Amino acid sequence: MKFQGSDQYVATPDLMLAVNAAVTLQRPLLVKGEPGTGKTMLAEQVAEAMGLPLLQWHIKSTTKAQQGLYEYDAVSRLRDSQLSGVGDSEKVRDIRNYIVKGVLWQAFTAEQPVALLIDEIDKADIEFPNDLLREIDRMEFYVYETRELIKAKHRPIVFITSNNEKELPDAFLRRCFFHYIKFPEAETMQRIVDVHFPGLKKELLGAALKTFYDVRNLPGLKKKPSTSELLDWLKLLVAEDIPLEVLQSKDEKVAVPPLVGALLKNEQDVTLFEKLVFMQRHNR
Numbered sequence: 001m002k003f004q005g006s007d008q009y010v011a012t013p014d015l016m017l018a019v020n021a022a023v024t025l026q027r028p029l030l031v032k033g034e035p036g037t038g039k040t041m042l043a044e045q046v047a048e049a050m051g052l053p054l055l056q057w058h059i060k061s062t063t064k065a066q067q068g069l070y071e072y073d074a075v076s077r078l079r080d081s082q083l084s085g086v087g088d089s090e091k092v093r094d095i096r097n098y099i100v101k102g103v104l105w106q107a108f109t110a111e112q113p114v115a116l117l118i119d120e121i122d123k124a125d126i127e128f129p130n131d132l133l134r135e136i137d138r139m140e141f142y143v144y145e146t147r148e149l150i151k152a153k154h155r156p157i158v159f160i161t162s163n164n165e166k167e168l169p170d171a172f173l174r175r176c177f178f179h180y181i182k183f184p185e186a187e188t189m190q191r192i193v194d195v196h197f198p199g200l201k202k203e204l205l206g207a208a209l210k211t212f213y214d215v216r217n218l219p220g221l222k223k224k225p226s227t228s229e230l231l232d233w234l235k236l237l238v239a240e241d242i243p244l245e246v247l248q249s250k251d252e253k254v255a256v257p258p259l260v261g262a263l264l265k266n267e268q269d270v271t272l273f274e275k276l277v278f279m280q281r282h283n284r
């Protein structure tokens with residue numbers, strides 16, 4: 001089945017091509033892009049469109065590769081051995097009762113094919129991707145405690161997202177198909193907004209998009225607002241019933257857009273924006 005986007009997710013042709021290429025190659029799809037450009041949502045939507053359950057592994061700075069495979073719960077075993085009556089000692093003796101399966105194990109042993117999301121891989125330390133090379137390549141790993149080899153019954157469709165906080169090792173990159181989600185152009189953005197706010201008035205959307213791209217194109221901005229911030233802002237504009245005129249900068253009235261806190265997230269950016277508005281007003 002080819003991925004074509006969905007009624008909740010707008011996929012550009014190059015993104016669809018990338019998803020289908022990764023599926024064909026049976027390699028993980030490594031997705032990069034600015035925050036809020038739909039990387040995580042892509043995995044959810046592809047899984048839904050293909051009718052596959054999605055297993056998610058959200059990576060933090062403390063996450064270790066081993067946790068995705070399995071963990072040996074020695075503490076519970078010790079506690080059980082101390083507390084156990086005669087009947088429980090069977091359980092304590094069998095180490096398998098204390099092996100906690102990780103997400104990769106679950107994905108490998110699932111009865112039906114699944115999709116697997118490894119979200120924000122760049123949050124973990126540099127060894128993390130290297131530690132998963134074999135698992136991702138061969139789709140198998142060895143459990144030392146029980147001396148068994150866990151092999152994938154079906155190759156999962158793997159999505160890996162990164163916000164580029166750290167470089168990924170070459171050996172890891174070699175095993176992935178890469179796609180960078182470019183920031184949507186106005187036309188694509190309009191389609192994305194349509195998906196979320198089908199009934200939005202054309203004029204309001206046009207004016208809001210213009211302000212949004214003006215803000216994004218400000219030189220020297222520390223944090224550019226993203227798709228999800230635009231959607232937040234539009235939601236507020238609709239909820240507060242902000243009139244169109246406030247957004248359309250007439251010659252005599254250039255103002256800081258209302259609720260700009262949805263778009264700009266630090267005081268330097270707000271000050272920069274206010275300065276620009278002030279200068280525009282004086283140049284008139």
Ligand SMILES: Nc1ncnc2c1ncn2[C@@H]1O[C@H](COP(=O)(O)OP(=O)(O)OP(=O)(O)O)[C@@H](O)[C@H]1O
Nearest residue numbers: 008009010034035036037038039040041192227228
């Ligand atoms: N192509 C799109 N179609 C529809 N909605 C989108 C699209 N891109 C982004 N969105 C909206 O933006 C929100 C943020 O998307 P998502 O959480 O997937 O971003 P992300 O790239 O994973 O961000 P981060 O890097 O911060 O995790 C989504 O909940 C969705 O509402």
Ligand SMILES: [Mg+2]
Nearest residue numbers: 039040119161
């Ligand atoms: Mg995300």
